[in-house]
Amino acid sequence: MTQFIDLTLSGISNGAIYAAVALALVLIWRATRIVNFAQGAMLMITTYIAAALVEAGNPYWLALVVAVAAGLVFGALTELVLIRRVESAPPINAVIVTLGLLVFLEALAGMIWSDTPRAFPAAFSIQGYEVGHTRILFSPNSTFIVCVVALVALALGALFRYTSLGLKLRAAAFAPEVARLLGVRVGRMFTIGWALAAGVGALAGALVAPSTFVGPSNFDPILIFAFTAAVLGGLESPLGAIVGGVLIGLVLSYVSGYEGEALAPLAALAMLLLTLMLRPTGIFAASRERRV
Amino acid sequence: MEASRDVAAASGSVSAGDRPASAPAPAGAGSLLAVEGLSVRFGGVVALEEVSIAIAPGEALGVIGPNGAGKTTLFNAICGFVRPQQGRIIWRGEALRRVRTDRLIRHGIARTLQGVGLFSGLTVLENVMVGAERFRSSGWVGSLLGLPRSAREEESLRARALDALARLGCADLAERMPGSLPYASQKRVALARALVGEPQLLLLDEPAGGLDAGELEQLVELLHGLRGAVAVMLVDHHMEFVAHVCERLVALDFGRVIAAGDAATVRRDPRVITAYLGEEAAAPGARAQAQARRREGEGPGDA
Numbered sequence: 077m078t079q080f081i082d083l084t085l086s087g088i089s090n091g092a093i094y095a096a097v098a099l100a101l102v103l104i105w106r107a108t109r110i111v112n113f114a115q116g117a118m119l120m121i122t123t124y125i126a127a128a129l130v131e132a133g134n135p136y137w138l139a140l141v142v143a144v145a146a147g148l149v150f151g152a153l154t155e156l157v158l159i160r161r162v163e164s165a166p167p168i169n170a171v172i173v174t175l176g177l178l179v180f181l182e183a184l185a186g187m188i189w190s191d192t193p194r195a196f197p198a199a200f201s202i203q204g205y206e207v208g209h210t211r212i213l214f215s216p217n218s219t220f221i222v223c224v225v226a227l228v229a230l231a232l233g234a235l236f237r238y239t240s241l242g243l244k245l246r247a248a249a250f251a252p253e254v255a256r257l258l259g260v261r262v263g264r265m266f267t268i269g270w271a272l273a274a275g276v277g278a279l280a281g282a283l284v285a286p287s288t289f290v291g292p293s294n295f296d297p298i299l300i301f302a303f304t305a306a307v308l309g310g311l312e313s314p315l316g317a318i319v320g321g322v323l324i325g326l327v328l329s330y331v332s333g334y335e336g337e338a339l340a341p342l343a344a345l346a347m348l349l350l351t352l353m354l355r356p357t358g359i360f361a362a363s364r365e366r367r368v
Numbered sequence: 369m370e371a372s373r374d375v376a377a378a379s380g381s382v383s384a385g386d387r388p389a390s391a392p393a394p395a396g397a398g399s400l401l402a403v404e405g406l407s408v409r410f411g412g413v414v415a416l417e418e419v420s421i422a423i424a425p426g427e428a429l430g431v432i433g434p435n436g437a438g439k440t441t442l443f444n445a446i447c448g449f450v451r452p453q454q455g456r457i458i459w460r461g462e463a464l465r466r467v468r469t470d471r472l473i474r475h476g477i478a479r480t481l482q483g484v485g486l487f488s489g490l491t492v493l494e495n496v497m498v499g500a501e502r503f504r505s506s507g508w509v510g511s512l513l514g515l516p517r518s519a520r521e522e523e524s525l526r527a528r529a530l531d532a533l534a535r536l537g538c539a540d541l542a543e544r545m546p547g548s549l550p551y552a553s554q555k556r557v558a559l560a561r562a563l564v565g566e567p568q569l570l571l572l573d574e575p576a577g578g579l580d581a582g583e584l585e586q587l588v589e590l591l592h593g594l595r596g597a598v599a600v601m602l603v604d605h606h607m608e609f610v611a612h613v614c615e616r617l618v619a620l621d622f623g624r625v626i627a628a629g630d631a632a633t634v635r636r637d638p639r640v641i642t643a644y645l646g647e648e649a650a651a652p653g654a655r656a657q658a659q660a661r662r663r664e665g666e667g668p669g670d671a
Contacts, residue, residue, distance in 0.1 A: 240504060240511040240522060243490070247498045250487040257447060257481075258561070259473035259502045268508070 078210060083333040084326065085214035091325020092225040096280035097302030098309065098317035099229065100273040105311045106249040107269030108155075108163055113174040116299030117181035118154070118274055119281030120292065122147045124189055126282050127196050127290045136197055143278045151274025155267045163266065185292040193291035202286060221283045228276060229318050236314070245269060297341070301328065304348045310358025319360065399458070400425045400599050401446070401477070401569055406455030408441050408623075415441040416452070416623040425568065426596040430614035430631065431603045434643050438623040439603040440482065443571050447472060447479055473502045478567035482574045484554040486546035492557050493542040496529035499561035503528065532564035533557070536590070552583040559590070569599045576606045588612050607644075611635060619643065 097115060104112045112118075126143035130136060158177065162169040200216035236242035247255040248265035256262050281295060288294050305324040309316020324344065331343040351358065402422035408415045416438045423429045431439050444450045446457060448467030457464045459475055472479070478499075486495050503525060510518035533539045536556045546554055555575065562570055572591075576584055584606075591613045594600060604610050610617065610631070617634040619627040621643040627634045634640055 235512070239514070240501065240518065240525075241508045243494055243498060244501065244508075246490060246494075247487050250489050251485060253449070253469075254481065254485045254487065255498065256469040257472065257479050258498050259470055259565070260498065261470050264508075 078212075079333060082213040083329045085212060085218070086333075087326035087329030088322060089214060089218035089221055089325070090329060091305075091322035092222045093280050093284040093298065093321075094301045094305045094324050095318045095321025096225045096228065096276055096283070097298055098305035098321045099232070099314055100277040100280070101302060101306045102309070102311060102314050102317040103232075103269055103273035103276070105306070106314075107245065107266050107273075108159065108170075109167070110159065110163075110170040110174065111303070111311075112273070113171065113299070114154075114177035114181060115273075115277050115302070116295040117178045117185075118150055119147065119277040119298075120185060120290070120295045121181055122150060122274075122278035123196065123281035123285045123290050123295070124185055127194055127285070128189075130197060131194075136199060140199070140279075140282050143282045144275050147278025147281075148271045148275040150278075152267050152271040154274065155270035159270065160263065160266070182292040189290075189292075191292055193289035193294055196282070196285035196290050198286035217286065224279065224283065225318075228279065229314070232272070232276070232314065241268070300341070301325075301344050304344045304351075306358075307348060308351050308358055310360040313358065313360035316358055316360030320358070398424050400427075400460060401601070402458040403442070403446065404456045404458060406442070406445055406452050406457070408438075408445055408450055408452050414623050415450075416445065419455070419620070419623070419625055421618050421625070421628075423569065423599050423601055425599055427616065428591070428595060428600045428602065428614040430610035430617040431601065431620060432605075432607060432610055432617055432634070432640070433620035433626075435605075436622070437620040437643070439620055440573060441623070442620070443479060443573055443601075443603060446477070446571065473499075473565045473567070476566075476568035477571065478562040478565050478569070479571035480558050480562050480573060480575060482577065484546070484551070484558045486554055486558055486561070488545070488547055490546075491542065492533065492538065492544050492546060492549070493526070493529055495546065495557060496532055496561045496564050497525050499564040500525040500528045500532070502565045529560075529564055532560040535563075536560040551578050552580075552586075555579065555583075555587070556590075563594075563598070567598060569601065570594070572600060572602045572604075574604050575602065576604050576609045584609055607635060
């Protein structure tokens, strides 16, 4: 029973990270109908920036804020410089651009910071809480991760639901041409969508880095699990991304704990395939509507 | 002023012999919107050719024509969805060099789309609030930070949107999702969304599509209510409906103006009857004229 509780808590903590990255993927999908395969590489770069700041003697919190700010700028620039050119082109163009960006960023990181993974500090202790005489697999840092992701999700939900910017972001995502006719600067909304997504991704990168270490391709598995979470939740749904992320986290934790860590990627793949076969629109998809 | 004179001249390009005597070109000093010599081609396909149309403030102008006549392309060119290869669009006497769709509403031009075009994931009220965004002066940063000024504007926009819905009899639908509404109600909401921005010109693209006789009657009544206050340019296949709403009609066929004038005259025009029903339905004289024009390689209404 203790093991089950341990695995559940660990799954929730990891799931929060997958949820944050899945949320980033969903934000971009909703805004521009593009799956950002470079999401993992983008958050890798911002985490490297944070790591460099910490290594230079700056406080962790400053590094975290700078990483998120860098993510916002990076996301906006990516949309303006690269994505805008392929937004109205066939979807394969965007796939190729994001894959190209992934390869480019990983190579660039290797050249600048070398391929050797480096450590990244945690905000709080990573030693599990002691319950009775047992130390569980859930630490103050895990609590921090879960709380931060929950807060970010709530803040984004409030942004979309209660602000004029959120209204325009949603309008631009649902029907860009109609939104344009009503005076919405759709291009700007896309840029903001990409910036928000990359900011959330950067935060996720800094949160997960203490356990994965920082390396050019260390965040690739996170992207795969987050993509599975996003598909599971329905690519349209931010709430689905959160629930999908936690579900994936739990499943991977149980599979790793009971059957061995090597089977975890296979479990993720199986979940992806089952979702695509049984409910391709995901659990939370509201409709099958697609922009054409 | 000069632009308007140009339009008058261009409108006169529907040669005097072709234009019914009772169909003077409306362009002139008082034109709200004028398109002048507009041509749009998609590859080798001519969608619009040398089209010149003008509409005065508060006027209701119907643009009719069979499928593929170029009606929606005309709207798309005005709205900046397609870029014309030739011609000018003149708004209140000033030529718009490059039409930016997202600035139209600030100019005072609103458009509804074929179908309804409501945002499916937004409530009815939110849909209309997007239309009221032109009145917002605070930027997105203020909105993001929830600054008091932005919050006050938010309330004001909400009130405007509710008022627009109430005027169209949809106030009770404010919190509903568009997909749960009957088609006619969705059309009303789309119209409320277009009107909430207080446009000077309303472009209606097939507003009668999918409505039954009763709903159509309501729509006619509603559009009559706008008469004088908002100029309406209306595209529709439904000739009776268009004639009820508009004082003046312009008929397009194969991207060219084939007739223009008051509704009764245009509806009787043999070239219009030919375009809609084929040559057999048209008067023998008109058929002969049409054949003669074709032999000369010149379409009706050519400059």
